[in-house]
Amino acid sequence: MTTTQSPGADLPLQQHESVVIRFAGDSGDGMQITGNQFSHTSAVFGNDLATFPDFPAEIRAPAGTRPGVSGFQVHFSSRDINTPGDQPDVLVAMNPAALAVNLKDLKTGGILIVNTGQFADKDLKKANLDSNPLLDGSLDGYRVIEVDINKRVREALADTELTAKEVQRCKNFYTLGVLYWLYSRPVDTTVEWLRAKFAKRPEIAEGNVKALQAGYNAGDIHEMFQGRYEVPACDDLPPGTYRNIMGNQAVAMGLVAGAQLANLRLFFGSYPITPASTILETLAAYKHYGVSTLQAEDEIAAICNAIGGSWTGQLGATATSGPGMALKTEAMGLAVSIELPLVIVDVQRGGPSTGLPTKTEQADLLQAVFGRNSEAPMPVVAVRSPADAFDCTIEACRIAVQYMTPVILLTDGYIANGAEPWRLPEIDSLPKFPATFRTDAEGYQPYARDEKLARAWVKPGTPGMESRVGGLEKDSLTGHISYDPENHEKMVHTRHAKVMGVRDGIPTPEVVGADSGDVLVLGWGSTYGAIASAVDGMFAAGKKVGRLHLRHVWPLPHGLDEIFSRFRAVLVPEMNMGQMARILRSEYPTQNIISYPKVQGLPFFTNELVEKIESLLEQ
């Protein structure tokens, strides 16, 4: 294969503002890596972007079948964007199953790159296809680019030492090369990444680099395309230093930062569960920040480890997903009762039960706010995007430490695995909330409280302050076991008042778009991107539509009632059956709260929201 310096230099270059590409293939085809590399390169190139990985729960469903299809969608733009895009402009289908599953989403007239090397009769059969879509006319209306990627990779790597199997594993980098060429992206960040990743097996690194280069060159040589495209760097982004960040990574960093800002060491107990496990994995590599990570025997032990850590004077934290939240419930009640700081991260996924482990949902809201035996109030903070996860995690740590309370941080599968550029904060600008430990035994009462109603934190090991904590009801001052009816009532009210008091320290969220008018779209969590795109577009077109996004979902901030009164209707899109709408209706019974539920394991599309809002405007 010849290498030209700048293949395709003579082809016409078209500029696009935004492009959505979906990579789809078998779980074994490495589509997640391909998508992540493309995103990463685009981020470094200066585009704004949002990603949506969508993969099966099975590690390897039978190869070539529809359940085994893994997809990664990336939206990259020269404008400020909020979502991974409703419909792809480009679909890469590595096999018939990937084509069959994803074709319906591709924009009419969109580019379809198909790996014909994987379209034998047996492949079609595995994908449950009676006829070959390449021949039966079902691809009419798309710009189909047929490439036998299997064969091209074989040719490109003919003179390497790699086995036939290893060669085929390089297919995804060939594909990535084609896309880099088509969208005029440099290959070097990926080349560097490969060389670092396979430092111990340089022959694998070089094989993939060769495949990447071959794909890049092929765009030109094989005359696959009539032209190339360019999506210039985004100049809407505020100035600053940026990096690309995924949600779970940001949570892990937020926990490290939160602990340091509180002058504490982080003590993290966790049990592996999709889609939260990468938080544990990330923190396990942060030991030099003074972080202890324990992989517990189960979900219950994980939170109990963290509670033990908090009791000794560290910042205890744990992370899980829905089924694990259910298991941790009793221990959360204990943390409420003994009033120690604790951060519980819930990366929500589809349920009930095991549900849809790799798909997203927001249906743990009521569980987070109310889902414990008896009166066990806890503050709940919700993350709206991968980069926002860092700030929200620090906020959860702040509340936990200042109010001596467990706090739930809600994120979801869409945020956990999604990526976006993150404008890095100045370290000095981060809030500081140093924890204090009482060491003065004089007059010490374990359940005496400060103005925030927080009790004092005392480390075991402090002389003269030996005392007992536990889950039994305690005297409101001495902390001794108390079954006294009035005392119990007082304690229930005090715990409630303490948590509700969190709202005195948080701002009223800002309304974006119309400040009053027809519809206020209220969101929380990962619906942020779709809501922002929909509302901002409609507002720009002159509609009286505004939006408000909640970070603190419990307690709710002050001032919402007044804001709601300024609109005819408050629309609440949620990936559940209307849980936030239910809370709002009970808190603000006179307001016109309209629920818009979606429970498909998928995020909202912008156009769905636009249609919904428009239907309300017409009423």
Place this chain on the structure above:
Amino acid sequence: MTDTKTLTKKDFQSDQEVRWCPGCGDYAILSCVQGIMGGLGIPKEEIVFVSGIGCSSRFPYYMNTYGFHSIHGRAPAIATGIKTANPDLSVWLVTGDGDGLSIGGNHMAHILRRNVDVKILLFNNEIYGLTKGQYSPTSPRGLRTKSSPMGSVDAPFNPLSFALGSGATFVARTVDTNLKHMQQVLAAAAQHKGSAFVEIYQNCVIFNDGAFEDVAAKGVRDDKMIDLRPGEPMVYGKEHDKGLRFDGLEVVRCSADEADVWKVDTGSPTPGFMMAQLDRSPDMPRPLGIFREATTDAYEDLVQAQVQRSIESKGEGQLHDLLYTGDLWTVEG
């Protein structure tokens, strides 16, 4: 720091009224534990007692140390967190047969296999006391209780076999009616570096009175029990005339002069297992004492050593480095 030399039993008695039933075996255990604490040379504030739920789990309230009365079965997980976060604390865990082997069986297995340096006192009364008399995971088959009116059909756990099977590095048994023996065993447990599991036969006067009477009653215990003392011959009987020796994979009775020396430093838990199995043989003495004592790294030390190594090799992590790494790019204003 308090002066440890002057600490006496009284220093470890809290101001809380003890609320077990009169005659409960828990009193003897509490008194014994309070009695040995002063001799450990550990400042009172560095001692913590953690428990789960059950009669025995009220224990921390009665100790004038730091205490944590947690939730049913989870004390091992909480104690693991405490000891790992602060290895300087002397951590004691008080549990029962229901708390430690039924609802918390999973956590018990894992604290033992990890060898967290926690002293675990399992009060075995073969019954659920606090919930008023249901059969427990150590109740013998056939035991008639409120929840087993026709007799329990469950096969019981042998707590020692459970602990040995979980890889516990120190395993022992004692009984509430023999204060001196209890003191010795608890003192040995306190000296052990790593998880120490001590089963304590404890009489529940209300719901399972006399559960250990046949072997532990004062008149019969010398002939019905054998105290396993590391390095000493396995001799028992009022007259010190009876002995035990190994015969292949069996333990057999013999005269005192033929008795084998009891060794726990073989590295293998097998002799301990063989002794634990004697519980099932009506004509064999019931073993007490130390079933295993082995040395290996404690979990919390390994965890903290990794943190230390990491700091030494990478330098203490600064927030700036946490964020500003990887591929960064700048957007100019």
